[in-house]
Amino acid sequence: MIQVENLTKRFGRHTAVSEASFGVDRGEVAGFLGPNGAGKTTTIRILAGFLPPTSGSARIAGFDVARQSLEARRHIGYLPETAPLYREMRVREYLRFRAQLKGLRGERLRHSLDEVVERCGLQNVRRAMIKTLSRGFQQRVGLADALVHSPPLLILDEPTNGLDPNQIRSIRRLIRRLGADHTILVSTHILSEAEMLCDKIVIIDDGRIRAADSPEKLIGAMRAAGRVSIDLRAPAAEVEPVLAQLPYVKRVTHDGTEPPWEQFSILVESGTDAREAIYDLCRRRDWPLRSLYRHDTTLEDVFVELTRKD
Amino acid sequence: MGNLFTLFRKEFKGFFLSPAGWVVLALVAGMQGWSLAAAMKALQTAPVPESLVYVAFHTPNFWFYFLFIFPLITMRLFAEEERSGTLETLLTAPVRTSHLVLGKYSATFAFYVVLWIPVLLQFEVFSLLTRIPAPFSYGSLFGAFLILILMGAFFIAVGCLASALTSNQLIAGVVTMGVLVIHYFLGYVTVIYGDAIGAAPVFHYLASHEHLLYFTKGLIDSRPIIYYLSMAALTLLATHHVIDHRRWTS
Numbered sequence: 001m002i003q004v005e006n007l008t009k010r011f012g013r014h015t016a017v018s019e020a021s022f023g024v025d026r027g028e029v030a031g032f033l034g035p036n037g038a039g040k041t042t043t044i045r046i047l048a049g050f051l052p053p054t055s056g057s058a059r060i061a062g063f064d065v066a067r068q069s070l071e072a073r074r075h076i077g078y079l080p081e082t083a084p085l086y087r088e089m090r091v092r093e094y095l096r097f098r099a100q101l102k103g104l105r106g107e108r109l110r111h112s113l114d115e116v117v118e119r120c121g122l123q124n125v126r127r128a129m130i131k132t133l134s135r136g137f138q139q140r141v142g143l144a145d146a147l148v149h150s151p152p153l154l155i156l157d158e159p160t161n162g163l164d165p166n167q168i169r170s171i172r173r174l175i176r177r178l179g180a181d182h183t184i185l186v187s188t189h190i191l192s193e194a195e196m197l198c199d200k201i202v203i204i205d206d207g208r209i210r211a212a213d214s215p216e217k218l219i220g221a222m223r224a225a226g227r228v229s230i231d232l233r234a235p236a237a238e239v240e241p242v243l244a245q246l247p248y249v250k251r252v253t254h255d256g257t258e259p260p261w262e263q264f265s266i267l268v269e270s271g272t273d274a275r276e277a278i279y280d281l282c283r284r285r286d287w288p289l290r291s292l293y294r295h296d297t298t299l300e301d302v303f304v305e306l307t308r309k310d
Numbered sequence: 311m312g313n314l315f316t317l318f319r320k321e322f323k324g325f326f327l328s329p330a331g332w333v334v335l336a337l338v339a340g341m342q343g344w345s346l347a348a349a350m351k352a353l354q355t356a357p358v359p360e361s362l363v364y365v366a367f368h369t370p371n372f373w374f375y376f377l378f379i380f381p382l383i384t385m386r387l388f389a390e391e392e393r394s395g396t397l398e399t400l401l402t403a404p405v406r407t408s409h410l411v412l413g414k415y416s417a418t419f420a421f422y423v424v425l426w427i428p429v430l431l432q433f434e435v436f437s438l439l440t441r442i443p444a445p446f447s448y449g450s451l452f453g454a455f456l457i458l459i460l461m462g463a464f465f466i467a468v469g470c471l472a473s474a475l476t477s478n479q480l481i482a483g484v485v486t487m488g489v490l491v492i493h494y495f496l497g498y499v500t501v502i503y504g505d506a507i508g509a510a511p512v513f514h515y516l517a518s519h520e521h522l523l524y525f526t527k528g529l530i531d532s533r534p535i536i537y538y539l540s541m542a543a544l545t546l547l548a549t550h551h552v553i554d555h556r557r558w559t560s
Binding site: 045048049050051052066069070073074076078080082084085086087088097098100101102103105145 | 312313316317320324327328394395396398399400401402403404405406556557558
């Protein structure tokens with residue numbers, strides 16, 4: 001559905017997206033992750049046909065977004081990050097205008113409007129002026145606009161940004177329902193959201209694609225993802241170098257003190273288990289050990305590992 | 311074509327849903343009504359060789375308010391879409407840029423034509439109220455409205471271009487006003503410096519106040535028709551490119 005090849009976008013001397021390549025297949029719900037300023041919105045705007053690429057290509061349903069822009073745009077329902085709307089228009093009036101722009105007429109237009117108003121839970125506000133709606137409802141109007149012509153591909157740029165927890169849940173529920181019969185590319189920087197919603201994760205940082213795979217595979221392939229937390233009673237300065245010497249241990253950080261207990265977290269290579277070695281060490285040194293816990297690798301660990309700057 | 315009509319309708323309706331549209335409508339009806347009243351007074355006190363239409367459009371306040379119409383009705387068109395971000399939803403919908411530009415232009419032009427309906431009625435009401443035949447011929451009335459529409463076609467295009475160039479309505483309005491005022495005063499170069507200067511024919515060709523003078527006398531000249539229509543087309547083409555260049559790949 002989406003094929004991106006060596007996509008590059010420069011603004012003057014600043015390179016926002018650099019040689020990005022990834023694909024999203026029909027029916028997939030893909031999460032587009034990255035820290036703020038990583039190039040998510042730029043990439044999405046290129047896919048939506050708002051910005052031209054500097055070089056490389058992007059295809060939507062086989063149509064080049066720059067050369068066959070009109071055909072590509074017909075296949076997309078796009079919700080920009082801020083969900084821009086005409087504040088002076090009424091909800092149904094706005095959706096009717098947008099549906100007509102997307103080529104719907106007559107009976108089909110009426111039917112699509114009714115369906116999308118119901119689907120996005122806008123029945124009670126369909127006559128309200130858009131500027132009187134809360135942020136969450138405005139977001140839903142934007143989503144309804146993206147959906148109204150039943151496009152095969154939905155591109156949603158941070159759809160839950162700035163919403164309260166209840167609104168976030170209802171938008172997520174909606175996205176999950178839509179995922180059944182749409183291909184969706186959803187950008188977010190909330191990792192749990194991506195883990196919950198997506199069959200595929202694309203991680204971008206500094207304009208480069210760092211990973212593109214299913215969440216399970218990404219977590220599985222993570223080489224330095226295991227994290228072990230321990231609480232023990234011993235001089236912190238003495239513990240740190242000794243722990244670092246143990247096999248498989250990549251890094252030791254002193255998390256805090258709760259006198260007389262010291263807390264450490266230990267990054268170990270994935271697929272290994274350093275817990276026994278840590279226990280043995282404490283026993284040999286006679287350090288009382290109060291807690292020894294291995295965290296499951298999460299998408300967050302993958303994300304931090306791929307995008308951290310230190 | 312369907313999209314063009316959808317955009318036209320949305321934009322045209324917008325003029326009547328915002329107070330700004332009604333303010334402009336009142337401005338034109340009020341100012342031209344005032345001009346007409348002044349013209350009638352002039353006709354009452356002394357014999358005037360010209361028709362009522364001619365005198366009504368040659369009062370001192372005509373050009374003053376006339377040039378103000380254009381920034382008021384055009385400054386919002388693209389600048390507001392750009393500022394509020396709705397340009398992004400418009401340009402990512404399957405809409406041709408040419409339809410977008412023509413839709414907005416034609417809606418503004420239609421609203422501009424509507425602005426003159428009260429003025430037309432004012433001339434008609436004259437004979438109804440006074441029960442004497444109106445002291446003008448329909449040729450001069452036709453000429454007056456023809457030149458108003460021709461000037462409007464070009465000046466609205468200038469406003470569209472200025473609005474497309476910025477996301478700030480105020481800047482769009484000031485630029486439009488500036489260009490129109492300069493264009494207007496180019497027509498006065500020959501009044502100030504005389505016809506002896508080499509480029510005098512060019513300035514006569516551009517002189518809006520001279521066009522108005524001939525047309526309100528009922529003298530239809532084809533040169534201003536060609537001038538205004540071709541300038542309108544050229545300016546709209548430039549507007550199209552200003553909007554469309556975002557999509558150009560380098």
